[in-house]
Amino acid sequence: xxxxxxxxxxxxxxxxxxxxxxxxxxxxxxxxxxxxxxxxxxxxxxxxxxxxxxxxxxxxxxxxxxxxxxxxxxxxxxxxxxxxxxxxxxxxxxxxxxxxxxxxxxxxxxxxxxxxxxxxxxxxxxxxxxxxxxxxxxxxxxxxxxxxxxxxxxxxxxxxxxxxxxxxxxxxxxxxxxxxxxxxxxxxxxxxxxxxxxxxxxxxxxxxxxxxxxxxxxxxxxxxxxxxxxxxxxxxxxxxxxxxxxxxxxxxxxxxxxxxxxxxxxxxxxxxxxxxxxxxxxxxxxxxxxxxxxxxxxxxxxx
Ligand SMILES: [Zn+2]
Numbered sequence: 001x002x003x004x005x006x007x008x009x010x011x012x013x014x015x016x017x018x019x020x021x022x023x024x025x026x027x028x029x030x031x032x033x034x035x036x037x038x039x040x041x042x043x044x045x046x047x048x049x050x051x052x053x054x055x056x057x058x059x060x061x062x063x064x065x066x067x068x069x070x071x072x073x074x075x076x077x078x079x080x081x082x083x084x085x086x087x088x089x090x091x092x093x094x095x096x097x098x099x100x101x102x103x104x105x106x107x108x109x110x111x112x113x114x115x116x117x118x119x120x121x122x123x124x125x126x127x128x129x130x131x132x133x134x135x136x137x138x139x140x141x142x143x144x145x146x147x148x149x150x151x152x153x154x155x156x157x158x159x160x161x162x163x164x165x166x167x168x169x170x171x172x173x174x175x176x177x178x179x180x181x182x183x184x185x186x187x188x189x190x191x192x193x194x195x196x197x198x199x200x201x202x203x204x205x206x207x208x209x210x211x212x213x214x215x216x217x218x219x220x221x222x223x224x225x226x227x228x229x230x231x232x233x234x235x236x237x238x239x240x241x242x243x244x245x246x247x248x249x250x251x252x253x254x255x256x257x258x259x260x261x262x263x264x265x266x267x268x269x270x271x272x273x274x275x276x277x278x279x280x281x282x283x284x285x286x287x288x289x290x291x292x293x294x295x296x297x298x299x300x301x302x303x
Pocket of ligand 1: 165169226227230
């Protein structure tokens with residue numbers, strides 16, 4: 001398989017979320033397992049203080065602890081990259097929500113486990129997954145060994161939209177959104193064929209244009225209502241007002257009003273149910289992203 005085709009496939013799989021299933025109702029109040037299997041190193045101590053004590057989040061990076069998915073050939077995550085990712089999750093995600101969310105919100109609802117994997121999850125057919133989640137509680141992030149902290153867009157596409165996506169599943173599974181949302185694109189969802197439905201051949205963009213005109217923010221959003229709902233959240237907060245507007249322009253005269261109708265419902269839901277202003281959350285994330293290069297992502301000091 002040539003390199004370009006491989007990359008397209010890999011990109012197409014970004015939102016595959018191998019085990020993103022709604023079958024298991026998450027219990028946001030579940031307590032994480034004890035992560036102390038022996039001697040704690042400095043990073044373990046940092047994780048315990050920053051993630052376990054504060055949020056009840058278990059951050060798994062050691063290979064012996066990895067509950068790996070055996071259908072993939074996986075490579076362990078480098079510790080130095082796991083440290084950077086832990087700091088990134090705190091800085092770009094947890095601290096951003098803290099700025100705008102009610103007290104105790106994250107500890108109660110945020111996913112309870114992160115697992116770091118160095119490589120991509122390569123499947124037998126040459127495709128790969130970049131993130132998986134189980135019942136919204138455990139999120140596996142792949143390609144940690146190819147972490148590039150200087151490329152914010154890549155951080156969003158490879159890791160953070162997965163996190164925001166899965167977290168949002170927990171929210172709507174805890175308290176559902178209005179069925180008015182389901183009606184907007186009801187006849188346009190494509191179910192399991194989302195990965196093929198909008199694939200263009202060669203230089204053409206006919207299928208992608210069609211997907212935009214139907215008001216889907218991503219290919220995966222066209223799967224069904226819940227995926228549409230959480231994809232909208234994940235994309236909205238990882239775009240600046242300008243880049244979001246550019247997407248609406250791309251969606252055109254037909255797609256734009258559909259996207260606007262849906263995002264209005266999403267915003268009302270987040271505000272009414274969770275007391276979170278989506279524009280404030282987006283601003284918090286975007287402001288942080290702009291200052292990312294000033295952050296010491298290697299810091300594991302607990303003082
Ligand atoms: Zn999902």
